[in-house]
Amino acid sequence: MPSHRLDVLAIGNAIVDVIADADDAFLAAEGLTKGSMRLIDAEEAERLYAHMAPAREVSGGSAGNTAAGVAAFGGRAGFIGQVAPDQLGEFYIHDLRAAGVEFTTPPADFGVPTARSMVLVTPDGHRTMNTFLGAAQHLPATALDEAQIVDAALLYLEGYLWDPETPRYAMIRAIEVARNASRKIAFTLSDTFCIARHRDGFNVLIDDGRIDILFANEAEILALAGVPHLDAALAAVAPKVATLVVTRSEHGALAMHGGERVEVAAAPIERLVDTTGAGDLFAAGFLVGEARGLGLETSLKLGAIAAAEVIQHYGARPERDLKALAGDLLA
Structure with a gap:
């Protein structure tokens, strides 16, 4: 592969997460389905x-989380996404750059505020x-820095951004x-609702x-393939891509490349706090391994380590040193 300046360039929705505790009764009163995502x-x-309880703000967005995770592993990461010239937009830009991610997309004033997700x-x-x-849903093709894309070994795209027509x-x-x-080019299916709309x-x-x-994840690959069993879904989809990666929550993850199939267990955790960003950080670890040519098993283990770290605290950005947690895997 030709030389590159960035290991991973992620393109996605630039979203500030507004996170608050809630119980099942609150979700029921609001007519919300637990674990779902709605626009x-x-x-x-x-x-x-x-109506929410007191909240904390953290910069989020699926692909932005992945870029931050790549940087936390010591990888060279970039991000393309659209914010507005407002307080949340300034917060998002500062937060992502502080995480070590190259973010040069200028804010655009569409008269629409920066995206936010109430979690x-x-x-x-x-x-x-x-x-x-x-x-975020107004990211135009003209906002792309095409030289930046050429300078990245891996382009990573989130399925969420496929929903609005302009960023598609x-x-x-x-x-x-x-x-x-x-x-x-790497692509994440993001959510079963994305597949329902854009299968x-x-x-x-x-x-x-x-x-x-x-x-x-397992539910997404079943939805994409339109079959009820994991092995049937893998058989249907794996031959169409060079590498297929499927996460299975506490059951670990698997990857298929050519005729090779590798499975790893989930990394151990002390306490589950918040699953926000688990898939995003898993992708970060895997992509770092891929960029460094470390093979399927090591890449999966890096993903499992990053996912385990992020689900033990609030927010979708790592708080512990992922390089230290990876230890000899990145040596």
């Missing part, structure tokens, strides 16, 4: 925020997400630029050979 408008965002965390650690996409075209253009530069579009990307590494 809301500005009015609903304000209404829900007024309600129940005592069992499950998170219910209520997301107002704001400025930006993602398609980014894939074209990366393909022409012989870069690898055909995702399958076109996969069937056309435009995705090199596909990330999914």
Whole structure:
């Protein structure tokens, strides 16, 4: 592969997470399904925020979390996403750059505020997400720094960004630029609701050979394949991508590449606090291993370490030293 300046360049929704504790009764009173993710408008965002318990703000967004995780492992990470020139936008930019991520996309004033997601965390650690996409859903292809894409060994895209039409075209253009530069393209399915809305579009990307590494959890890969059993889903999807990675929560994770299938156990934890960002950080660890050519098993173990770290505290950004936790795996 040609030389590169960045290991991973992630493109996704730039979202500030507003995280608060909630119990099952609160979710029921609000008509929310525990563990789900829904899109809301500005009015609903304000209404829900007024009803929530005291909250803490952390910069989030799936691909942004992954970029921060790559940087925490010592990788060279970049991010492309859209914020507005407002207080939350300034917070997001500062927070991501402070994490060691290259973020140069300028704020755009569409008259729409920076995206935010109200994350309600129940005592069992499950998170219910209520997301107002704001400025993030207006990321245009003209905002892409195509030289930055060419300079990255791996382009990482989140399925969430496929939902609005404008950033979908930006993602398609980014894939074209990366393909022409012989870069690898990774894609995460993000959520079963994304698959329900865009299964055909995702399958076109996969069937056309435009995705090199596909990330999914077990529910997502079943939804994409349209079958009820994991082995059948793997058999249907794995031949279409160079590398398929499937996370299975407490049951660990697996990866398939060519004829090879590798499985690893979940990394041990002391206490489950908040599952927000588990898949994002798993992807970060795997991509660091991929960028360094460490092989499927080591890459999966790095992903498991990062996921285990992030679910033991609030927020989707690592708080402990991931390089230290990885130890000899990165030596």
